[in-house]
Amino acid sequence: MIIIVAAMTRNHVIGKDNRIPWHIDEETRHYRNLVEGKTLLMGRATFDLMKHPYAHGHDIVVTHSKINHKAADVCGSVDEALKKAKEYGPDVFVIGGQSIYEQTIGIADMILLSYIKKDYEGNKFFPEFSKAEWREASVEEFTDFTYAVYIRKKKLGSQHTVSDIPRR
Ligand SMILES: NC(=O)c1ccc[n+]([C@@H]2O[C@H](COP(=O)([O-])OP(=O)(O)OC[C@H]3O[C@@H](n4cnc5c(N)ncnc54)[C@H](OP(=O)(O)O)[C@@H]3O)[C@@H](O)[C@H]2O)c1
Numbered sequence: 455m456i457i458i459v460a461a462m463t464r465n466h467v468i469g470k471d472n473r474i475p476w477h478i479d480e481e482t483r484h485y486r487n488l489v490e491g492k493t494l495l496m497g498r499a500t501f502d503l504m505k506h507p508y509a510h511g512h513d514i515v516v517t518h519s520k521i522n523h524k525a526a527d528v529c530g531s532v533d534e535a536l537k538k539a540k541e542y543g544p545d546v547f548v549i550g551g552q553s554i555y556e557q558t559i560g561i562a563d564m565i566l567l568s569y570i571k572k573d574y575e576g577n578k579f580f581p582e583f584s585k586a587e588w589r590e591a592s593v594e595e596f597t598d599f600t601y602a603v604y605i606r607k608k609k610l611g612s613q614h615t616v617s618d619i620p621r622r
Pocket residue numbers: 459460461462467468469470471472473474496497498499500501503516517518519529530531532549550551552553554555557578
């Protein structure tokens with residue numbers, strides 16, 4: 455399964471000047487619980503921002519550069535990164551940023567989305583997605599954010615169900 459994980463404002467802001475414009479401890483803990491130990495796929499800019507890698511399974515970074523990194527697999531395209539992820543298991547968690555969300559939202563099976571309640575300005579955005587294609591499978595309220603899980607509709611009843619939603 456391709457699982458997108460993101461936090462955004464109601465206006466779809468996810469980042470500003472190469473950082474996340476809010477600091478919400480509860481959301482950070484929530485995010486960490488979701489992705490820790492998993493196979494993570496991200497763009498090079500997001501990888502550069504991860505100052506304290508979690509104790510997790512695998513980082514896969516997409517970049518046009520021919521670099522090597524001892525803490526991550528480096529891939530030249532999203533397709534290559536998805537193939538690499540399959541070597542580690544059936545699920546890959548796509549953790550941003552904007553360019554990688556844009557390239558994977560059309561093929562993702564699930565979106566784990568935190569809606570930040572306060573408004574923030576930014577210059578990076580989560581793509582629009584049609585509610586006609588996605589079913590809101592669950593919603594959970596936290597103090598400063600609302601956590602929603604979306605499952606791609608065409609997969610319902612076939613491959614994925616609510617019981618597939620990753621547990622924190
Ligand atoms: N709120 C959230 O949930 C969240 C999560 C993650 C990130 N963010 C925010 O999002 C922003 C970063 O997003 P971004 O779009 O600027 O950067 P990004 O998606 O993290 O990384 C972009 C880089 O990925 C590489 N890349 C992308 N597509 C590629 C392809 N098809 N083939 C090869 N390489 C490819 C390129 O690296 P090279 O330049 O090295 O070639 C590109 O410059 C930051 O502000 C960050 O804080 C927010």
